[in-house]
Each structure stands twice: as structure tokens, then as C-alpha cells.
Amino acid sequence: MKRTWHIFLSVLIWCGLLAYLIFAARLCAREKKDQLVRDVQVTVLDEARIGVITPDMVKLWLEQEGFDLRNTEIDRVDTERIRQMIARRGFVKSVRVYTDLTGILHIDLSQRMPIARVNTVNGYNFYVTDDGWILPPQRHCVLYVPVITGNFSLPFERDFIGSYEALLQGDGKKVSENYLFFIKLINFVKLIRDNSFWNAQIVQVQVKNRMGNDGRKQWEEPEVEIVPRIGSHVVAFGSLDDVQQKLDKLMLFYRRVLNREGWDAYRTINLKYKGQVVCTK
Helix, strand or coil: HHHHHHHHHHEEEEEEHHHHHHHHHHHHHHHHCEEEEEEEEEEECCCCCCCCHHHHHHHHHHCCCCCCCCEEEEHCCHHHHHHHHHHHHCCCEEEEEECCCCCEEEEEEEEEEEEEECCCCCCCEEECCCCCEHHHHHHHCCCCEEEEEEEECCCCCCCCEEEHHHHCCCHHHHHEEEEEEEEHHHHHHHHHHHHHHHHHHEEEEEECCCCCCCCCCCCCCCEEEECCCCCCCCCEEEEEHHHHHHHHHHHHHHHHHHHHCCCCCCCCEEEECCCEEECCC
């Protein structure tokens, strides 16, 4: 009898809980149906650190795409369509769009982090992000990242936008060579970024094309020069092989020589030769 009573109470409690949940769900649905959009709150999660996208820009995108949310019922807002529209914007890395019962449309997004700007003589002008995207420059802001200059070939068209990993599908030898050099170049920039001293010191990477051994314009991997923030010298880095060893050699030269003779003592510091540093005044 006691066991039967316990079972009865358990069933009664669960039935009451289920009835409450159904009632609450219907109440929320009714309130949501009657609730109009009263505000749009945009949160750019890394706005202070990156600064490419602002909340006002996102609201402008909504206007430009014809999303008139004023006096719109909350349950009629197509949050997925809004999410897809925002996600198509190049510097948007991830975005979440949702509404609440108070009439607020929330848009939370994160940005792609630029690590370098490529601005070449032959017409390339774009940013490279840390997750491997090529994106156009932004008219409304200047991003303080190392600049890659020069006159060299790249494995995509000048107006290319998107992930450069997709270029692995290229089937031409020239595309493959250019792609491998581009990857080396970006990995070099990432190495600079990950070291606090080099990140502060190196402001420009100049890429220099090389002629073939027979003097004709056959493809050879370019060499690079780096322009420091402090000092009037240029560092002839050579090829992008043994990068860490060359940076260590340059650091040792800075500490032992330039700290004593002055940062403007030389015009060129050449790291091309193994085991030595060759300088010109």
C-alpha cells in the first residue's frame, strides 16, 4: 500500500511538472508573438583588439540588405537569414543571431585577425589573416601589421577573396611554386608575430625576384629584405630557409655590435652567408 502511494505521488508530481512546462511554453510563445523588436544589440567580441568591424557597421549592413526590423514581431524575425548575410562579410569569423522575450535582437560576432598586408608594385593589395584568408583593405581603418612589398607573382588573381588553402587544388607547376613561396612568406610573418621583439621591430618585408642562372626570367624562389623600426639599415635576409637561425644570428649581432656601435652604424646587414654577418656602411 505504501509503495502504491509513492508511485501515485511520483506520477502526480511528473504530470504536474509536464503541465507546467506546457503552460509556460505556450505563455512564452504567446508573449513572443505579441512582442515587437524594440532594439538591436550588436556585440563585437574582439572589437578593442582588432577593430575592423564596429556595431554601427553591422547595423548599416542590416539597412543596406533591407532588414527593416522596426515594429516587426519577434517571432517573424529570420535570424538565420540575418546570420548568413553577416557571415558573408569577409572579416567576420563567426556570428550568432538570436532574440529574447524582451524584444531584443542580439548579434554576437568575432573577427578575423589580420597578420600582414601585401601591397606590391604589380598591383596586389590585400590583408592576410591568421586563419588563412585573403581579404581586401578597409577604407575606414588602418591596421598596424607588417607590410609585404615588392614585385612578385602570387598564386591567385589580384581580386581574389577567400581562403588561400583552396589554392591547393592548382595543377600547374608555376602555381605550385608560387603557392609554396607564399606559404613560406606567411609562415615567416607568423614567426615574427609570435616573438614580441621581432613583432615590434620588423615593419616591412620586401620581396625581390631573382633571375635564373642563365639570365632569363625563369622562376626562382625570391629573396627577402626586412626593414626594421629602429635603425637606418636594411637586413638582407636572403631565402626563407633556416629562418630561425638567421633571426638568432641577427639578434646576436644586435646585442654584440649595434648596442655598442649604434643602430645607425650600418646601411646593410647581410645574413645570406652561413655562419657570418656581412655589413656595409
